[in-house]
Amino acid sequence: MSTGKRIALLALHLESNRFAPPVSRADFEEKVLLYGDEIMQDAVQEHPRMVGTMTGFIHAMNKAGPWTPVPIVNADVGAAGPIDHEFYLELKEEMRERLEAAMPLDAVYFGEHGAAVSTEIHDPDGDLFQMAREIVGPDVPIISTLDLHTNISQEMVDATDALIIYRTNPHVDQYERGVEAAGAMQELLGNVKATTAFIRLPIVAPQVTQLTASGPYGEIIDYGQTLIDEDVMNISIAGGFTYGDTPHNGMAFLVTTRDDLAKARKICRELAERVWAYRDRFTPQLTALEDCIADAVARGEDPSLPSVIIADVADNPGGGGRGNTAWLLEGLHDAGAKGAILGVFNDAPLAAEAHALGIGATFEAHFNREETDQYSQPFAAEATILSLSDGKIVGRDPGSRKGMAIDLGPTAALQVGTVTVIVISIRQQCIDLGYFENFGVSVADARTVVVKSRGHFRAGFLPLFPPDRVIECDAPGLTSPNLENFEWTGFQRPIFPLDQETEWTPPDW
Ligand SMILES: [Zn+2]
Structure with a gap:
């Protein structure tokens, strides 16, 4: 029998293109919709169906010592349209009931994609994180991994202790980021406090400009990693998912420290200012x-x-x-x-x-x-x-x-x-x-x-x-990637490069 910390495992893995047809339960069932122990069973398969972040997290926790996984729901349809709101509410309710039944919990891990929208709301990811926070209370660590094509809302940041985003596009570090999340979780369970600074720039970078092997996005990710030290737990930079068309679209910078707010802010601001200075480079060449x-x-x-x-x-x-x-x-x-x-x-x-x-x-x-x-x-x-x-x-x-x-x-x-x-x-x-x-x-x-x-x-x-x-x-x-081809209704305008005259001033921290 497992002993040790009780950690809930959940995921809504959905990247929503606002202009694509909505998805419902049948679409998730066709891809991956796992409940309870099905999650743990999939994680030990030679060829799992779940995204590598969840399997990486589970494997790393297994390696680290005794723990008690509390698998809740893993819903993954990949990239699609908005999630049908009725189905979203059903899924949320299933998550809520299983989380409440599982209390007391020591921690919560989300293997989220980020960039979900429902047919009625802009931010299901933040909504789920907040739901989990309400259930477990303010002192229980909540960590989520995220795809780098995520749009980050203030609610997502406020409801969690750390958000850990892929650093590669094409994504080849999903498993690694799951492992990293497990490491961060061990620290938080060991009473380290995570403190995060967050800046969102008014830049919707066309998706083809977000490669990481080279180019403006790869450069800032690489530079960010050079700033990791004993105070800095994680630096995550979300390129964003343009077609989500939400008010929280925009390139996002998250710096999580071991409780050093001033340092988190200093680095976060420096990264955002660098990108803002070279924003013209986020222009596609088609x-x-x-x-x-x-x-x-x-x-x-x-x-x-x-x-x-x-x-x-x-x-x-x-x-x-x-x-x-x-x-x-x-x-x-x-x-x-x-x-x-x-x-x-x-x-x-x-x-x-x-x-x-x-x-x-x-x-x-x-x-x-x-x-x-x-x-x-x-x-x-x-x-x-x-x-x-x-x-x-x-x-x-x-x-x-x-x-x-x-x-x-x-x-x-x-x-x-x-x-x-x-x-x-x-x-x-x-x-x-x-x-x-x-x-x-x-x-x-x-x-x-x-x-x-x-x-x-x-x-x-x-x-x-x-x-x-x-x-x-x-x-x-x-x-x-030709952003002029769409009728955007969700963005906060002005936003670059759609509005070339967009201005931004760093936060007054
Ligand atoms: Zn992605």
């Missing part, structure tokens, strides 16, 4: 759709040119995109771009039809026959079925899904003119080479690879496609 098509045609004709990736950044399922816009598919098909492969296209009815017809069959493929989203326009062309699969794969290459079980649903590889398309049934972002190669399609042999992803593909595809062989396409879509 390539026009027609230029992307012309480029693919040229590479198909001339084998001496290196192959490239075209990232369909505006239709990123990892940001709430439907994974089924057809501008690039239609353009490449109609132009006859040779050696083009495209993955992964989310179209369950088309995949089902392919499974009914069988390998080798040729038919008129109707893409998006049932989709209603404004960007998911129909496209039809003759197609031949190359391969079929149940779509159950394991994240293969370095990246945020490495080692995790992934369900794409019934999957088909189709040859559509000169373009090879991987059609899936459960909306997912194309993360690594396995999303092609599990279905018999070689990435190394392709001339042009189109991925439905904003940037998370970069870790897995890096060995074949360094940054200078990645083109970010300016096509329409739910996750377009």
Whole structure:
């Protein structure tokens, strides 16, 4: 029997694109919705379904000595639309009842994403943290890990002792941050007091400007880490999730010290001032759709040119995109771009039809026959079925899904003119080479690879496609980095770069 501190484990892992269709219980059940002991069982699987922060936290706590995990709820649908408010209230109630029944608790850990919105409220994450705080009282530590695409509200900061944010994009440090959260939790349980300074800048950085290997965002994260010392427990900088469209959007800086408020504030302010001074660098460099098509045609004709990736950044399922816009598919098909492969296209009815017809069959493929989203326009062309699969794969290459079980649903590889398309049934972002190669399609042999992803593909595809062989396409879509394409209603204006004249003065601490 476990003894030791009783620590509740919860997660709402949702990144909400305000412009995408709402999600409810069925959407979570299709991805990950675990209650009680199911959480602990998943954490010991070879290929867990939960995000690495939760498994990292659990594993590190197990290693540290006796504790009593109190698993509550782990709800994870990844990136999608707003959570249906009725379902949100149900989920919150389930969390509340289980937390109250579990009292007394010594601590609470949230494996949150951050950047959830419901169909009625802006800040479910802060709402859940506050609910937990009300139940456990002011003296019980509450720590949450967060994706770096999180929007930070004052409520989230006030209700918790520490917020620990990923430092990599593509995200390869989720497990590590879970381990770090466990370490911070041990300190707080050992009577260290955490004190946090928080600044939010009026900058909504387009998602493609938030890579961490280089560039303005990576630089400030790296610089922040050089300031960690015996007083500073954690420095977290949230790039933010633009499409949440909330009043608490904006790049956020959190400095958590071992009870040294003055130092936390000094560092926090310095980091924010640095970024503010170079804010102009948060401007995306996109390539026009027609230029992307012309480029693919040229590479198909001339084998001496290196192959490239075209990232369909505006239709990123990892940001709430439907994974089924057809501008690039239609353009490449109609132009006859040779050696083009495209993955992964989310179209369950088309995949089902392919499974009914069988390998080798040729038919008129109707893409998006049932989709209603404004960007998911129909496209039809003759197609031949190359391969079929149940779509159950394991994240293969370095990246945020490495080692995790992934369900794409019934999957088909189709040859559509000169373009090879991987059609899936459960909306997912194309993360690594396995999303092609599990279905018999070689990435190394392709001339042009189109991925439905904003940037998370970069870790897995890096060995074949360094940054200078990645083109970010300016096509329409739910996750377009072209911020002028959207009607924003939630932001506090003015906000940069939408409002170029935006001003900011540091807090008067
Ligand atoms: Zn993210």
